[in-house]
Amino acid sequence: MSGNHFVNNAAPVSFSPVPSTYLNGTSDFDQTIIHELEQGRRRDLRRTIGIGLTFLALFLLAWHMAGETGLVKRIFISDPASVAMAIWNLLSEHNTWRAVFATLTAAIFGLIIGSALGIASGVLFARIPTLYRAARPFLTIFNAFPRPAFAPIFILWFGLGATPKIAVAISIVYFVLVLNTMAGIRSVDADVRFLARSLGMSEWQLFTIVELPHAMPTIVAGLRLGAVYSVLGVVVSEIVAANEGLGQLLVQYTNQFAIAESFASLALMAAVAIVLDSAVSLLQKRLSWGRPSEA
Amino acid sequence: MSTTIAYPPDRCTMRSSTEKAGVDISLKSIRHGFMHGDTVVHPVWDLDLDIPAGQFVCLVGPSGCGKTTLLGMVAGLVAPKQGKVMIEGAQVTKSSSESVAYMLARDALLPWLSAQDNVELGLRVRGVPKAERRKISSEWLARVGLADFKSSSILRLSQGMRQRVAIARTLALEPRCILMDEPFAALDAQTRVLVQQEFLKLWEKSGTTVIFVTHDLSEAILLGDRIILMSSRPGRIVSDIRVNLPRPRNLTAPFKNQGFAQYHEQLADRLRHEVVAANSEA
Numbered sequence: 001m002s003g004n005h006f007v008n009n010a011a012p013v014s015f016s017p018v019p020s021t022y023l024n025g026t027s028d029f030d031q032t033i034i035h036e037l038e039q040g041r042r043r044d045l046r047r048t049i050g051i052g053l054t055f056l057a058l059f060l061l062a063w064h065m066a067g068e069t070g071l072v073k074r075i076f077i078s079d080p081a082s083v084a085m086a087i088w089n090l091l092s093e094h095n096t097w098r099a100v101f102a103t104l105t106a107a108i109f110g111l112i113i114g115s116a117l118g119i120a121s122g123v124l125f126a127r128i129p130t131l132y133r134a135a136r137p138f139l140t141i142f143n144a145f146p147r148p149a150f151a152p153i154f155i156l157w158f159g160l161g162a163t164p165k166i167a168v169a170i171s172i173v174y175f176v177l178v179l180n181t182m183a184g185i186r187s188v189d190a191d192v193r194f195l196a197r198s199l200g201m202s203e204w205q206l207f208t209i210v211e212l213p214h215a216m217p218t219i220v221a222g223l224r225l226g227a228v229y230s231v232l233g234v235v236v237s238e239i240v241a242a243n244e245g246l247g248q249l250l251v252q253y254t255n256q257f258a259i260a261e262s263f264a265s266l267a268l269m270a271a272v273a274i275v276l277d278s279a280v281s282l283l284q285k286r287l288s289w290g291r292p293s294e295a
Numbered sequence: 296m297s298t299t300i301a302y303p304p305d306r307c308t309m310r311s312s313t314e315k316a317g318v319d320i321s322l323k324s325i326r327h328g329f330m331h332g333d334t335v336v337h338p339v340w341d342l343d344l345d346i347p348a349g350q351f352v353c354l355v356g357p358s359g360c361g362k363t364t365l366l367g368m369v370a371g372l373v374a375p376k377q378g379k380v381m382i383e384g385a386q387v388t389k390s391s392s393e394s395v396a397y398m399l400a401r402d403a404l405l406p407w408l409s410a411q412d413n414v415e416l417g418l419r420v421r422g423v424p425k426a427e428r429r430k431i432s433s434e435w436l437a438r439v440g441l442a443d444f445k446s447s448s449i450l451r452l453s454q455g456m457r458q459r460v461a462i463a464r465t466l467a468l469e470p471r472c473i474l475m476d477e478p479f480a481a482l483d484a485q486t487r488v489l490v491q492q493e494f495l496k497l498w499e500k501s502g503t504t505v506i507f508v509t510h511d512l513s514e515a516i517l518l519g520d521r522i523i524l525m526s527s528r529p530g531r532i533v534s535d536i537r538v539n540l541p542r543p544r545n546l547t548a549p550f551k552n553q554g555f556a557q558y559h560e561q562l563a564d565r566l567r568h569e570v571v572a573a574n575s576e577a
Contacts, residue, residue: 017440018456191403198370198397198474199417209419213407289407 078260086264102245103234104272106162110169111230115223118174122181147171148236160243169233173226180222184215217288227276235269316502317348318383318394318471320369325378327364338364340529351505353515353522355566357573361530362508366474370395396470400477402461404449410460411436411445417468435463455486462494472504492546499542512566513549516558524565527573533565
């Protein structure tokens with residue numbers, strides 16, 4: 001095409017420019033408003049932390065006093081100081097770290113494999129409605145099974161290593177990601193789809209330029225849920241039977257009635273889930289668009 | 296029944312442009328139908344329409360009279376069940392729509408892309424190399440007054456600014472025909488007048504063919520060279536009127552345009568009649 005016919009006349013065109021100061025306030029007046037906002041945010045943060053710490057203190061105090069006054073037998077609930085000591089002691093043992101490593105790696109594998117399969121199926125189901133309608137009854141039935149209950153069977157099939165744990169984790173994570181991926185892709189605005197067609201986008205372009213980036217926040221939100229569920233699946237499987245892992249550690253301590261160490265093992269499981277969730281939330285910051293959301 | 300009018304020589308031929316910017320569009324005996332719930336509706340029935348290159352045509356009519364369907368047909372997105380849609384004498388197909396650009400009421404911008412990346416969207420789809428895309432989109436953002444907002448997130452722009460980005464995205468494709476489906480309907484009254492004015496100035500230089508769907512009769516008279524009033528379903532042409540108001544037109548005070556009142560009077564009753572008919576259906 002020979003030159004743009006909208007501008008073949010050299011006369012300057014006419015939209016009154018919007019000054020860049022529209023967004024970035026540099027005046028003193030604007031600075032005051034920005035300052036006030038930041039002050040307000042800092043105050044809110046202080047209050048949030050204050051309330052949180054108060055709750056924590058009250059909880060620990062109530063726990064301690066319940067045992068101290070004999071309201072509940074210490075043999076069942078231990079006390080905060082002993083649990084703290086138990087965590088410290090556990091962390092100095094090589095065995096504990098092997099258990100943490102076993103649980104964490106299995107949870108990571110479960111999350112990665114489960115979400116890869118889940119995202120891939122979610123994309124296929126969202127793009128090929130007929131395939132989804134055909135698969136739906138099977139998905140509904142499979143989803144209705146309480147998946148951790150697969151653990152004994154998987155252990156029977158795969159032995160006491162990492163495989164059955166990973167399989168349980170996959171069976172849970174998969175559905176979370178299928179549903180979130182589908183929801184994300186389907187929520188692309190009808191106008192945007194229309195525009196994409198009018199621009200002549202191919203199916204592949206529609207997927208890579210529009211659908212996938214649009215669905216990304218929903219998919220990553222699914223990954224965060226998946227991270228926690230993956231640890232859940234792995235731990236349940238370990239509790240049923242495993243060579244090593246935090247689930248087994250817990251079972252051993254409760255069998256010995258070592259209540260402080262049992263609580264300490266629970267705390268380590270939570271820590272593993274938090275590590276995985278934080279890793280995913282870093283990813284969330286990179287891949288999500290839109291206004292900063294809650295949580 | 297439609298009245299045939301002999302049109303004076305077209306503005307774009309007078310514009311001593313080296314190439315003809317607009318395209319001729321011709322719709323011949325179009326019939327269309329689709330299922331709506333459990334009935335077949337006919338949004339368009341035996342419609343013939345010829346649009347010479349460079350004309351700004353406004354389609355007015357009650358909701359559901361097939362205006363949007365017609366735009367879809369010209370864009371090659373909807374295939375008529377019967378009849379032919381031709382651009383420059385060639386039948387429109389899904390892949391022949393390169394010369395056509397579409398603009399909607401809602402801006403349909405992609406919020407994860409910057410303003411500039413949004414302007415480049417169509418160019419990217421067409422495989423224009425990155426450096427050239429940057430150049431074209433920078434020019435267009437400057438032309439719509441948003442030179443300072445290249446890397447701004449769409450979510451931080453006002454409605455009016457977003458619609459300007461959408462205009463830049465549309466015009467960056469150098470379309471020879473622009474299809475506009477109530478493009479300014481989502482803007483507040485004051486912003487709408489501004490954006491209309493700005494768009495008209497760009498268009499008056501371009502000689503592009505425009506098909507513009509609106510519910511707003513005043514908007515149609517102020518912007519268009521010609522107004523096609525369509526009936527309630529099945530969609531047919533009720534009247535076909537040439538608007539001879541001189542350009543540039545005064546958009547801020549419609550009645551200051553000599554003859555505006557007469558056009559408005561002439562069309563308002565017929566439009567009301569069709570809207571009443573549409574509403575008494577079903």
